[in-house]
Amino acid sequence: MSVFRIELTKEEQLxxxxxxxxxxxxxxxxxxxxxxxxxSEGFNPHMKVSxxxxxxxxxxxxxxYADVELTxxxxxxxxxxxxxxxxxxxxxxxxxxxxxxxxxxxxxxxLADMAVYAIQLPENVHSDAVMTAVNAxxxxxxxxxxxxxxGKGNKKGQVIKKIINIKEFVATDLQYDxxxxxxxxxxxxxxxxxxxxxxxxxxxxxxxxLQLDSNNILINRNALLSAGKNFIDxx
Amino acid sequence: xxxxxPAVLQSVSKPARYTGGEVNAVHKDHRMISCKxxxxxxxxxxxxxxxxxxxxxxxxxxxxxxxxAERVYTPWxxxxxxxxxxxIPLYGLESFTPLKNFDxxxxxxxxxxxxxxxxxxxxxxxxxxxxxxxxxxxxxIIGGGPCVYNVEPIADFFDFFIVGExxxxxxxxxxxFIKWHSMSKSHSRIEFLHYVSKIKGIYVPSFYRPEYNVNGxxxxxxxxxxxIPAIIHKRVIKDMDNVPTVEKPVIPYINIVHDRLMLELFRxxxxxxxxxxxxxxxxxxxxxxxxxxxxxxRIMIDNTGYDEMSLTSLSSADYSCLPVLxxxxxxxYADEKMSFSLPSLRVDSFSIDIAHKxxxxxxxxxxxxxxAGTQRLRDVINKGVTEEDLLKACGAAFKYGWKTVKLYFxxxxxxxxxxxxxxxxxxxxxxxxxxxxxxxxxxxxVTISVSCFVPKAFxxxxxxxxxxxxxxxxxQHLLKKHINSRAVQFHYHDASTSIxxxxxxxxxxxxxxxxxxxxxxxxxxxxxxxxFDFSIWQEAFKKTGIDPAQYNLRSRSFTEKLPWEHTTxxxxxxxxxxxxNKALDGILTSDCRRGSCIGxxxxxxxxxxxxDWRRNK
Ligand code: SF4
Numbered sequence: 001m002s003v004f005r006i007e008l009t010k011e012e013q014l015x016x017x018x019x020x021x022x023x024x025x026x027x028x029x030x031x032x033x034x035x036x037x038x039x040s041e042g043f044n045p046h047m048k049v050s051x052x053x054x055x056x057x058x059x060x061x062x063x064x065y066a067d068v069e070l071t072x073x074x075x076x077x078x079x080x081x082x083x084x085x086x087x088x089x090x091x092x093x094x095x096x097x098x099x100x101x102x103x104x105x106x107x108x109x110x111l112a113d114m115a116v117y118a119i120q121l122p123e124n125v126h127s128d129a130v131m132t133a134v135n136a137x138x139x140x141x142x143x144x145x146x147x148x149x150x151g152k153g154n155k156k157g158q159v160i161k162k163i164i165n166i167k168e169f170v171a172t173d174l175q176y177d178x179x180x181x182x183x184x185x186x187x188x189x190x191x192x193x194x195x196x197x198x199x200x201x202x203x204x205x206x207x208x209x210l211q212l213d214s215n216n217i218l219i220n221r222n223a224l225l226s227a228g229k230n231f232i233d234x235x
Numbered sequence: 236x237x238x239x240x241p242a243v244l245q246s247v248s249k250p251a252r253y254t255g256g257e258v259n260a261v262h263k264d265h266r267m268i269s270c271k272x273x274x275x276x277x278x279x280x281x282x283x284x285x286x287x288x289x290x291x292x293x294x295x296x297x298x299x300x301x302x303x304a305e306r307v308y309t310p311w312x313x314x315x316x317x318x319x320x321x322x323i324p325l326y327g328l329e330s331f332t333p334l335k336n337f338d339x340x341x342x343x344x345x346x347x348x349x350x351x352x353x354x355x356x357x358x359x360x361x362x363x364x365x366x367x368x369x370x371x372x373x374x375x376i377i378g379g380g381p382c383v384y385n386v387e388p389i390a391d392f393f394d395f396f397i398v399g400e401x402x403x404x405x406x407x408x409x410x411x412f413i414k415w416h417s418m419s420k421s422h423s424r425i426e427f428l429h430y431v432s433k434i435k436g437i438y439v440p441s442f443y444r445p446e447y448n449v450n451g452x453x454x455x456x457x458x459x460x461x462x463i464p465a466i467i468h469k470r471v472i473k474d475m476d477n478v479p480t481v482e483k484p485v486i487p488y489i490n491i492v493h494d495r496l497m498l499e500l501f502r503x504x505x506x507x508x509x510x511x512x513x514x515x516x517x518x519x520x521x522x523x524x525x526x527x528x529x530x531x532x533r534i535m536i537d538n539t540g541y542d543e544m545s546l547t548s549l550s551s552a553d554y555s556c557l558p559v560l561x562x563x564x565x566x567x568y569a570d571e572k573m574s575f576s577l578p579s580l581r582v583d584s585f586s587i588d589i590a591h592k593x594x595x596x597x598x599x600x601x602x603x604x605x606x607a608g609t610q611r612l613r614d615v616i617n618k619g620v621t622e623e624d625l626l627k628a629c630g631a632a633f634k635y636g637w638k639t640v641k642l643y644f645x646x647x648x649x650x651x652x653x654x655x656x657x658x659x660x661x662x663x664x665x666x667x668x669x670x671x672x673x674x675x676x677x678x679x680x681v682t683i684s685v686s687c688f689v690p691k692a693f694x695x696x697x698x699x700x701x702x703x704x705x706x707x708x709x710x711q712h713l714l715k716k717h718i719n720s721r722a723v724q725f726h727y728h729d730a731s732t733s734i735x736x737x738x739x740x741x742x743x744x745x746x747x748x749x750x751x752x753x754x755x756x757x758x759x760x761x762x763x764x765x766x767f768d769f770s771i772w773q774e775a776f777k778k779t780g781i782d783p784a785q786y787n788l789r790s791r792s793f794t795e796k797l798p799w800e801h802t803t804x805x806x807x808x809x810x811x812x813x814x815x816n817k818a819l820d821g822i823l824t825s826d827c828r829r830g831s832c833i834g835x836x837x838x839x840x841x842x843x844x845x846x847d848w849r850r851n852k
Contacts, residue, residue: 015241016250017488028258028486028540031571045572058245086540088258122242216242 013090052108344382385799390440399469504549600639608658687733695814807836
């Protein structure tokens with residue numbers, strides 16, 4: 001048995017697929033690569049692949065992380081080459097590290113504490129207006145936002161509303177790169193919940209009357225960190 | 236090349252339907268290509284991507300270095316709106332080339348209720364919807380698939396049709412086009428149509444003119460040229476082992492309707508259910524060998540990484556080598572955690588044993604299709620299934636641990652009485668009782684799903700009148716009233732979609748006006764219950780002055796010429812009449828698959844033969 005941690009991208013071609021679709025893509029690629037993947041027991045076996053986080057539809061990522069368990073021990077270059085060769089467009093393998101058996105590894109999901117997002121604003125938005133909104137956002141301690149979700153399970157069909165303070169989930173000040181028209185936001189990730197980058201934009205729009213077409217922004221997750229380190233360096 | 240902005244994509248549902256780039260999609264430089272096909276199923280991506288026929292043609296055409304095939308499906312209305320707003324024409328998913336720039340647009344005609352989508356797609360591509368309005372530079376619009384056995388209602392929208400199985404003829408069309416294109420001086424549409432009409436199985440509707448009697452009933456189809464066939468017989472593949480097929484299917488990024496590999500065990504089914512058009516359309520039965528199927532399985536799994544495969548065919552349990560094939564698959568792919576499934580089950584315990592073997596534990600519901608509630612009516616439709624068969628099959632399933640059974644029926648079948656309708660819930664309740672008897676518990680669920688019967692061309696029931704809407708509704712109500720057990724659930728649909736299907740499926744060329752009118756008034760995705768608006772159609776009939784009742788509610792006589800007889804699967808009319816009479820007398824007809832020929836005439840007409848490994852031994 002061996003476990004590999006992989007760092008891979010979710011690029012433009014894959015922007016509009018869900019986390020589950022992305023997971024399926026990787027899983028099929030592992031099968032095409034004929035890597036000796038490990039499966040769960042039982043009558044409905046699942047490939048043992050676990051992701052650090054689930055990325056939303058519409059968001060690309062410079063680095064996704066997954067742990068892949070194999071039934072055999074193979075060497076890192078073999079793993080890297082075989083998987084790289086079969087990945088679809090928009091999914092590039094950046095780094096692979098074997099997790100050494102004695103290395104105690106907690107699930108990445110539990111370790112992740114911060115995500116860095118870059119939000120590309122549309123061309124037609126005025127940078128002064130963005131700057132003003134960002135400054136105001138950074139200066140205040142509370143930005144309330146009404147989150148609406150459609151319920152699941154026995155609350156199916158219902159709209160569940162909840163007021164959240166966006167600022168509680170933002171780790172540092174928003175940075176606005178005027179030259180590229182990009183807002184960088186560091187969002188705290190924890191088991192107590194988190195917020196989506198789109199919600200940061202929505203709150204900027206609502207509270208500071210920032211005029212922009214929210215369908216026309218492009219979001220990329222630049223990094224996913226645990227105590228300031230990415231998940232490959234963490235090992 | 237068309238570019239679609241994120242502002243458009245992020246404002247519609249499931250944008251990945253429109254962005255292409257999937258694994259195994261084939262991208263070619265159009266400048267190096269002599270013949271460009273856009274292949275379409277005029278339905279939403281998830282449905283269209285699941286179509287087997289198009290997957291086959293996609294690979295055959297793309298295998299050629301001189302030809303390209305791309306995919307295009309119907310944009311969901313939210314996307315259609317955005318595309319129209321932003322003046323984005325419809326495009327091929329591989330190169331984002333506007334459809335207008337292709338040489339052929341091929342539509343797979345799976346059912347009548349997607350016809351308005353075809354018109355809408357042409358309109359979105361800025362291609363004239365009426366064939367006669369198209370100019371030399373427009374693509375040729377071609378159709379194929381099960382609906383070709385009566386294409387008259389849409390004949391005026393198409394340049395030509397491919398009748399029957401497409402594997403060989405599609406290449407002949409490509410060859411003809413490339414040759415004509417290099418030779419022709421005029422490049423006129425009609426010149427190519429004459430050229431392509433020489434290929435066996437091609438129907439060019441504009442070369443024929445229908446005539447009608449004074450009473451408004453179809454009289455005959457006149458050939459306008461001497462050198463075109465009066466009857467177009469379907470094309471048929473004689474050797475299923477040596478015909479190119481799917482080896483490297485496109486793997487969608489998003490979940491589609493049939494998100495698994497499909498292994499076609501054989502083509503055709505000759506059980507002879509009298510309501511079934513597919514049973515006639517795909518005769519004779521032709522099996523693939525076990526060796527070939529094992530080979531295809533390996534190739535497809537290696538090329539895709541899928542962990543699920545469906546063993547498809549019209550009645551997969553009839554495959555002569557099924558037990559050994561399944562043993563092969565289960566042994567060869569145990570380590571790879573493959574799961575295999577059968578899409579349809581025969582009503583017998585053999586099928587249950589197989590289903591049990593395939594999905595050892597996942598006891599998702601089982602589906603059987605007794606089709607009618609009484610033995611009398613099952614004999615009328617030649618469904619060789621008895622109550623005993625059904626109870627035996629269910630009993631076997633219950634012993635293995637299944638507790639959900641779905642039973643498919645039809646209502647509105649010829650000779651049907653109220654007794655036959657009441658027989659449906661009665662049969663379901665017998666299944667419920669059987670469960671209690673076997674398991675000593677009550678946690679069973681039996682769902683009866685009842686569809687409204689649509690008589691189809693080239694079946695023994697093609698002469699029968701369809702039920703009226705009110706009669707269907709009365710029957711639905713009657714059935715509901717007779718359900719006593721809470722374990723029985725009843726599913727049915729609004730009858731009006733079946734009524735429309737009934738009108739179009741036995742319609743003639745004059746219906747084109749109605750379909751056009753309905754499309755103009757916003758009819759689209761008519762097969763989707765939530766999108767279907769019957770009032771648009773009623774309005775269209777009124778406006779065009781066409782009485783729909785003459786198509787669906789009228790019994791036809793044997794002497795009447797039928798508007799669809801010239802695009803034929805090769806079945807003899809005498810056989811169909813004979814079957815009609817036997818139906819009325821409740822006499823069964825046997826299966827020719829392993830027994831003797833029962834004289835449907837298809838093998839003779841097509842110079843083809845049954846291929847069944849058990850019979851041929
Ligand atoms: S011609 Fe005879 S053998 Fe061939 S499909 Fe018809 S009944 Fe069967």
